[in-house]
Amino acid sequence: MKTKTIRIKARSELAADLLDSARKIDRGEKVKPVRGDYFESLDAVRTVLTPRRLELWQTVRDRKPGSISELAAMLGRDFKSVHQDVSLLVIVGIVALRETRGKHGRRLEPRSLADTLTLEVA
Numbered sequence: 001m002k003t004k005t006i007r008i009k010a011r012s013e014l015a016a017d018l019l020d021s022a023r024k025i026d027r028g029e030k031v032k033p034v035r036g037d038y039f040e041s042l043d044a045v046r047t048v049l050t051p052r053r054l055e056l057w058q059t060v061r062d063r064k065p066g067s068i069s070e071l072a073a074m075l076g077r078d079f080k081s082v083h084q085d086v087s088l089l090v091i092v093g094i095v096a097l098r099e100t101r102g103k104h105g106r107r108l109e110p111r112s113l114a115d116t117l118t119l120e121v122a
Contacts (some may be wrong), residue, residue, distance in 0.1 A: 004094055004114035006045060007038045008043075008121045014038060028088075037093055048092060052077075053085050054117075055085065057094055061112035068108055086110055 021031045039045045056075060065071040089095040094117070097108040107115040 001115045002113070003116045003118055005037075005118045005120050006049075006092075008040070008042055008045065008119070009038050011040050014078060048088065049117075055088060056082065056085050057089055057112060057117075060095055060110045061115065064111075066107070066109055067102065071110055 024031050032061070034073055039048070044089060056071070059065070059074055068083050068086055074102060075082060075104045085102055086095055086097070090097060094113055096111050096113050098111055099109055100109045
């Protein structure tokens, strides 16, 4: 089971961590790479991960639609808004798009990159 962790960390803390890492590099010390997705506040997370987008992600994860059109039909939503939401979830790293060939040419197949999402306040 793959878990995606979304972290909340103030911009000032993130900047301080980056500055500390830069100083260590200047001194020749090894620095662990920082991995993960950070948001500045819980409000920022809520702006991106709305209930409709979470429903979309869960549908991709559980029902594995073959295309964005199929996903839109499953959700009872229009293609354009579903495509926009999928594109945003791709940027966040929760969904990936795989190019496949269908009966009518190229199509983008959405795939979930995680089985569960966790929220961590740093």
